[in-house]
Amino acid sequence: MRLAKTHHTMSSLSIRNLHVRIGEKEILKGLTLEIPKGEVHAIMGPNGSGKSTLSKVIAGHPDYTVTAGEVFLDGEDILGLEPDVRARKGIFLAFQYPIEIPGVTNANFLRAAVQARLPEGEELEATEFYARMYEKMDLLEMPRAFTGRAVNEGFSGGEKKRNEILQMAMLEPKYAVLDETDSGLDIDALKVVAHGVNSLRGPDLGILIITHYQRLLDYIVPDYVHVMMDGRIVQSGPKELALELEARGYDFIKEGLERAEAVAG
Amino acid sequence: MSATILEEKACCTSAGPCSSEAPDWIASARAEAWRLYDSLPNPARTDEAWRFATLSGLLSPQECLHAGPALSKESGEELVRRSRGVERVAGRMVFGNDRLLARSGQELARLGVIWLPLLEAARQHPDLVQSHLLKTPAALGSAKFAALHLSQLKAGTFLYVPRGVEVDLPLETHHWLESGACFPHTLVVAEEGSRVTLMDYFQSVDRNGKGLACGVNDLVLAPGASVTHVSVQEWGRNVTGFHIGSAALSRGARSASLQVHLGGRRMRSESISRLCGEGARSDMLSVSVADGTQEYDQRTLQVHEARNTSSDLLYKNSLDDTARTVFAGLIRVEPGAHQTDAYQKVRNLLLSGEAEANSAPGLEIEADDVRCSHGATTGEVDAAELFYLLSRGIPRQEAYKLIVHGFLEEVLERLARPDLTARLSERVYAKFDAKAGSAR
Numbered sequence: 005m006r007l008a009k010t011h012h013t014m015s016s017l018s019i020r021n022l023h024v025r026i027g028e029k030e031i032l033k034g035l036t037l038e039i040p041k042g043e044v045h046a047i048m049g050p051n052g053s054g055k056s057t058l059s060k061v062i063a064g065h066p067d068y069t070v071t072a073g074e075v076f077l078d079g080e081d082i083l084g085l086e087p088d089v090r091a092r093k094g095i096f097l098a099f100q101y102p103i104e105i106p107g108v109t110n111a112n113f114l115r116a117a118v119q120a121r122l123p124e125g126e127e128l129e130a131t132e133f134y135a136r137m138y139e140k141m142d143l144l145e146m147p148r149a150f151t152g153r154a155v156n157e158g159f160s161g162g163e164k165k166r167n168e169i170l171q172m173a174m175l176e177p178k179y180a181v182l183d184e185t186d187s188g189l190d191i192d193a194l195k196v197v198a199h200g201v202n203s204l205r206g207p208d209l210g211i212l213i214i215t216h217y218q219r220l221l222d223y224i225v226p227d228y229v230h231v232m233m234d235g236r237i238v239q240s241g242p243k244e245l246a247l248e249l250e251a252r253g254y255d256f257i258k259e260g261l262e263r264a265e266a267v268a269g
Numbered sequence: 270m271s272a273t274i275l276e277e278k279a280c281c282t283s284a285g286p287c288s289s290e291a292p293d294w295i296a297s298a299r300a301e302a303w304r305l306y307d308s309l310p311n312p313a314r315t316d317e318a319w320r321f322a323t324l325s326g327l328l329s330p331q332e333c334l335h336a337g338p339a340l341s342k343e344s345g346e347e348l349v350r351r352s353r354g355v356e357r358v359a360g361r362m363v364f365g366n367d368r369l370l371a372r373s374g375q376e377l378a379r380l381g382v383i384w385l386p387l388l389e390a391a392r393q394h395p396d397l398v399q400s401h402l403l404k405t406p407a408a409l410g411s412a413k414f415a416a417l418h419l420s421q422l423k424a425g426t427f428l429y430v431p432r433g434v435e436v437d438l439p440l441e442t443h444h445w446l447e448s449g450a451c452f453p454h455t456l457v458v459a460e461e462g463s464r465v466t467l468m469d470y471f472q473s474v475d476r477n478g479k480g481l482a483c484g485v486n487d488l489v490l491a492p493g494a495s496v497t498h499v500s501v502q503e504w505g506r507n508v509t510g511f512h513i514g515s516a517a518l519s520r521g522a523r524s525a526s527l528q529v530h531l532g533g534r535r536m537r538s539e540s541i542s543r544l545c546g547e548g549a550r551s552d553m554l555s556v557s558v559a560d561g562t563q564e565y566d567q568r569t570l571q572v573h574e575a576r577n578t579s580s581d582l583l584y585k586n587s588l589d590d591t592a593r594t595v596f597a598g599l600i601r602v603e604p605g606a607h608q609t610d611a612y613q614k615v616r617n618l619l620l621s622g623e624a625e626a627n628s629a630p631g632l633e634i635e636a637d638d639v640r641c642s643h644g645a646t647t648g649e650v651d652a653a654e655l656f657y658l659l660s661r662g663i664p665r666q667e668a669y670k671l672i673v674h675g676f677l678e679e680v681l682e683r684l685a686r687p688d689l690t691a692r693l694s695e696r697v698y699a700k701f702d703a704k705a706g707s708a709r
Binding site for chain 2: 063064065066086087088091092096097099102103104105106107108112113116117120121154171175
């Protein structure tokens with residue numbers, strides 16, 4: 005069994021034939037996608053195509069049931085792992101709707117997350133931690149006062165999204181999934197967030213951007229674009245595909261698919 | 270039920286009032302209190318004041334009703350070393366098995382502040398102590414245990430702050446229970462316009478220690494006085510505890526009292542705020558972290574006797590395993606206490622499906638133009654919050670710790686004393702770490 009899986013590359017996030025249900029409803033219907041480290045992939049698709057489900061399943065959200073398929077992180081199947089274990093292995097999900105945690109300061113939250121990545125018995129060095137956090141906050145134009153505020157509580161939409169990218173910067177994941185990071189952002193906030201993400205791009209990080217609009221991809225330029233419909237990737241292409249989608253809408257793909265089905269039928 | 274009491278007597282060779290040396294008036298008060306203790310019935314299931322409470326084994330026959338033996342010099346010194354509160358204090362007293370082990374802060378006398386072990390204060394300032402000692406009756410069900418307390422009274426602190434004196438740094442008392450029983454007393458008398466903060470720490474020498482702790486603390490505030498009182502209860506895991514407290518506030522006085530309950534097997538806590546003078550304000554705060562088979566039973570009364578007074582109660586409990594909590598509180602607005610603001614909020618956070626939180630808030634209003642609200646809520650850890658923390662790689666136990674601490678933090682912040690809350694947060698975290706440690 006193990007041998008059969010070695011064809012997956014040892015440095016990619018590889019999703020194979022993924023079928024996912026919530027309750028009785030099947031949402032992902034055999035999704036296959038590979039994000040090699042060092043690349044930025046974007047998934048676009050109409051509402052209800054299953055984009056957010058994919059991001060939550062990768063992170064291990066308990067509401068979803070995987071009925072078939074696999075997700076490999078650098079060759080290791082992660083579907084059986086708890087969400088916190090996946091995260092420590094290098095998965096990061098930037099939430100579409102970041103959660104407010106009353107009474108827990110941003111600094112304490114980040115400290116706990118960074119501490120969790122240290123070897124057993126090793127204590128976080130506070131000065132170093134704060135220096136690094138301030139550096140990342142400056143990059144994201146976040147005032148220092150954010151460290152003492154409760155996580156996401158009373159944050160504006162833009163502040164919440166910046167806070168997601170701050171966490172990503174601090175936790176240094178191997179693969180980051182950005183779920184609708186552009187939603188609710190004005191153009192200035194979008195530029196700041198995109199600048200933060202771009203500064204993290206590099207050979208050690210694979211990024212999957214999930215978005216409804218092409219706008220974000222003007223600022224975070226992907227290597228590949230995938231179109232998702234009805235729980236599957238139906239088309240993949242270079243970054244120009246996003247522009248075509250923007251210009252022509254999803255219908256032209258739908259029509260193309262229908263034609264293909266008719267021919268096949 | 271009275272048979273149980275007889276058995277208790279049989280286990281203590283010298284059942285009766287405390288016989289240690291004290292002024293005559295204390296000795297006779299002890300004797301009278303012992304008779305009262307003896308004559309009052311044990312709590313019964315039919316008592317409204319003990320509704321929801323587990324009564325079996327409340328005081329078991331083997332419970333000793335006297336202070337344990339004096340500690341050796343070495344263990345006394347060890348306890349003084351272990352008595353760690355906040356960094357800078359104006360004075361500190363340490364008691365072990367109801368005996369004074371150490372004290373500091375004598376220089377406060379220069380300001381006219383009296384900061385003395387209770388019996389010494391009773392000797393030096395008999396009129397002052399006598400006029401304030403146990404003047405608010407234990408009206409919430411524990412009259413019997415308040416009588417037991419007085420019958421054994423010998424340890425504790427008397428703090429008197431004269432008119433207009435403000436003591437910036439907190440004072441603190443550490444009470445250690447090694448064996449047997451202890452009966453810590455705290456009496457604070459704050460004169461007009463004075464200001465003071467007192468922290469009481471209650472601990473057992475051994476984390477799993479047993480025994481009985483039956484304490485009383487009373488705050489008496491003259492017009493415009495301001496008193497902050499914090500008690501941190503970390504008795505051993507097999508201790509039965511009673512904590513009977515009151516605050517009596519004159520015109521324009523302000524009190525804030527916070528209880529932190531972490532230890533003990535079973536803890537009964539009763540708190541009364543009496544707003545006797547116009548413009549007085551009392552904040553009643555509590556945080557409890559109950560796990561294992563712990564039971565915390567809290568009863569409160571906010572009595573508005575004068576107009577334009579306010580009281581604000583916020584109690585939060587986190588419950589894990591098969592822990593139980595009980596809250597029963599009453600806001601009473603007396604006739605004529607118009608323009609009263611009175612609030613009461615209890616929130617329970619269940620970390621386990623087997624934990625049980627009981628809440629019974631209540632109102633009795635006999636005045637006009639009052640603003641009163643009360644409410645109790647019980648909920649579980651929010652699944653979305655938990656997933657968010659897990660998705661950052663924070664292990665489940667650690668995530669619970671953060672969520673619970675965040676839940677309790679609102680109460681600690683209400684004290685508006687960052688110097689104290691940091692220390693309190695540390696104790697709350699320590700309970701979680703100890704639990705995680707024992708689980709490994």
